[in-house]
Amino acid sequence: MIWRKIQAIAWADIYQAFTDRSALLFNFASPLAISMIIGAAFGGGSNDVDVEAAKVGVLNLDTGSTQVEQAFGDIYTQVLVEAPPEELSDFIDGKTITDEKKARRQIGDGDLDVLVVVPEDFTANVITPDKGGTLRIYYNPGAGIPGDVARSIIDGMTTQLNNQNIALQVGIPYASEQAARNNQAVDAAVAYVRQASQQLREKEAITLNRVSIEGDVQEFNSLQYFGPGMAILFMTYALSNGAISILVDQRNWTMQRIWTTPSPRTVYLGGKMVGIYVTGIFQMLILMLAMIFAANVVFGSGVAVWGTDAIGIVLVLASVVAAGAGFALVIASFAKNPDQGGSISTLVLTVSGLLGGAFLPVDDVPILGQLSKLTLNRWGLDGFTTLSFDGGTVMDILPNVAVLLGMAVVFFTIALFQFGRRFRS
Amino acid sequence: MATFAKLDSLRKQYSPPDGPYAVGPKEGVNLEILEGEIFSLLGPNGAGKTTIISMMSGLLTPTAGDVVLGGFSITKQPLDVKKQIGVVPQDLALYPNLSARQNLNLFGTLYGLSGKNLSKRTDEVLEFIDLKDRANDKISEYSGGMKRRVNIGVGLMHRPKMLFLDEPTVAIDPQSRRNILDTVKELNQQGMTVLYTTHYMEEAQELSNRIGIIDHGQIIALGTLDELVKTVGEYDVIRLTLPEPPALVVERLGAIPNIQRAETTDGEVRLIARDGRQQLPEAIRIINEAGLALHGIEIQEPNLEAVFLQLTGRALRD
Ligand SMILES: Nc1ncnc2c1ncn2[C@@H]1O[C@H](COP(=O)(O)OP(=O)(O)OP(=O)(O)O)[C@@H](O)[C@H]1O
């Protein structure tokens, strides 16, 4: 019965939060628009709508093998640098590399997007049964779409060389299939591989060894950063409305009226807290989906704005909303009346968002970088970018989840205490 | 008739910084409300009506004393008391962005109803407050009178034995007021005990079996309408419409033998007089002598207004 009552109060809040048109516009449209605009203005990453050709370097140390007419290394050089098929020329701007160290530095600096290193004895190793060769690919994850395209072309070529039979039938990425067909050198290699297929069939002879180089000037993928930043900020705004609704209820006497019903007083606060928390979760989820959608429509790329680790995402989401709900309740619990609560909340939450890096990354700013560690915005944002941009997993975000939940416990305790004190009559 | 609610030495001392103000005299308010009656608390703004209702409904903890209602103590068994009472607050205590039906459902749930019972009762109440066709509109789109009716409806959801109505007719049109007064009478005829607060003496006069007059936190008179009016005895109220009378004139009017008191309010001078008609010529003579223009004269038979005026020296509507 108590739970039903809590649900009823929570439901009233959630219903009102999601049927208030002006609130909806503010809570959803603005963070979406702002993160897109900041994202586009910041450049870098995947928001280049016109895909430029990727700067690809090929370092070929492969000297071939007496058993094959042409070294596999030469195939990469030919396709990517010397005689790229027409279809590829829009995407790849290749050059041969002689100095590996320098080339890797260039990747770090963003002067080169992808570096393919074909090691010595590559061909010989590939055609030796049970041995196989390793192709090393270096890339800058901040290189965005051009880098992605180049990598997928190289992947395609490699797959094709590995598994030419299947590849030619099912069709691997279009560009590289064409590239393979149009190039005699590739055809020759393919022909050889076919001959050697008895040995090659069962295992992949060529492995890709990818190394991502994070240069000093590595650019972030703007939406992966500003998306979560804005979503968290506006989630806290929305939750402050929920928290302040307690003060509105007190002014309208709906709270007092609830207290005249045969329900313990905790039912009211419990209902409010559940309502606020659920509203926050919905708000975040809707924004998360909207941003994924917008990233695809506006920027035309399948950027995983929130990463791909579902459990990690849920953990950060659940804990950042808990901290946000607690924070909003604390602010409301100290406000004199709804109007004061509204202005104080806006101010405090905006400052917290600013410090937490919602508008600009502050990690490297001397004092701000430290202060930002006091905000739930920073911990939540770091959690999300760890999952998306840095490719982290659940283990990597556990500290963030722990800190956020700790904040939530502290905030809820303060808010309960303060509201309890206020409402004593 | 049996006692349904008993206020026993009830007292509320508001503490600073909210201002030291006590509702109830030192020894507290003692009052019995009988089962099945309409009891009105009549008093001006700030008299303590809402404070008393709040203590009776478990919203405010009394500083001293207790209320026993339907056999349960509000301080010791608050939930048992709350099951028996419906509270209609002075403010429109409704969620403006929810519909009437949603508000009724929400509070019905809080009163412990659920499932079929809840939806059936919601329909009944909507029918009773005559808002069936507008049931799904938001409260914020209602007229003032409609909102007042929903405000009452919410308090009826759990069929309470006793209903508290705190100034339910403030700021509404005469037609809606009529409707609400009739509603209260109807509920009372169905057997509901009613505690009604107001600062309109006409309402108290029309509705109540018994009336308590409250001022500055104290119940200064208690009884049926007849009993109360008898306390002013043969006193009439003479109302002289006389804009801005000099204090000296008012003083001279008050000094007429058989005029007990003279007060100025709202552009009129009120004289409480034994045998009013007899004193009128002398009063008019004084006014003429002072060279003042008299715009109107009215003599009122004794009523609650006069009772209040006599007891406090002030008009009820100050
Ligand atoms: N929370 C409070 N803190 C301090 N004083 C209060 C508080 N609530 C009411 N009072 C004071 O107690 C007195 C009685 O208030 P109450 O609201 O009970 O009067 P009322 O008869 O209902 O008046 P009205 O007709 O205006 O509703 C007033 O002087 C008021 O200022």
Ligand SMILES: [Mg+2]
């Ligand atoms: Mg009041």
